[in-house]
Each structure stands twice: as C-alpha cells, then as structure tokens.
Amino acid sequence: MIQMNPIQEAKDTQDIRSDKLRTAQDVATKSEAQKDGVQFSNKALELANLTQMLSEQNKNSEIRQERVEAARQQILEGSYRLEQTVLALAGRISSYVE
Numbered sequence: 001m002i003q004m005n006p007i008q009e010a011k012d013t014q015d016i017r018s019d020k021l022r023t024a025q026d027v028a029t030k031s032e033a034q035k036d037g038v039q040f041s042n043k044a045l046e047l048a049n050l051t052q053m054l055s056e057q058n059k060n061s062e063i064r065q066e067r068v069e070a071a072r073q074q075i076l077e078g079s080y081r082l083e084q085t086v087l088a089l090a091g092r093i094s095s096y097v098e
Contacts, residue, residue, distance in 0.1 A: 071085075
C-alpha cells in the first residue's frame, strides 16, 4: 500500500496555486503594458477622408432641393423656359472657366 504524506501534498498544492498566481500577475502586467488599439489601413483612411470631404461639399453645395423640385415640376407642366435656364447655367459655368 502506498502511503501519502499530507504535509507534502499540501505543499505541492500551495506551489501550484502560487504558480497560477504568478502567471495571472504576469498577464495583468503585460496587459497593462500593451493597451488595446485599432489600426486602419491607408486605403480605409483615404476613404474616410474622401467621405468627409464629400459630406462637407454637400453641406456647402449651391444645389437647393426645393429649386430642383420646382424645375422638375415646371418641366412636367411644360412651362420651363429652356433658353433662360441655359443662359443662367452658362453664366454660372463661365465663372469657373478661365
């Protein structure tokens, strides 16, 4: 029959627990040193920048939805003055052309 030494068995258990404790402390120390973070690819950053620029451009746009709807309605009714519109549009475009 095999005899077990309760004192030795208790010491072994205590060693295992202290090893686990040290491992948990090491993990905690490493995680404090390394913070979680996110890195975006250059392509994602470019797309985000483009999206922001388009959004700002739409906010500052000269297009007014109510005027577009009024023009659309005039076209449907046949009362839209094409020549007058062409001249107005040409005047606006000419300010951008050198």
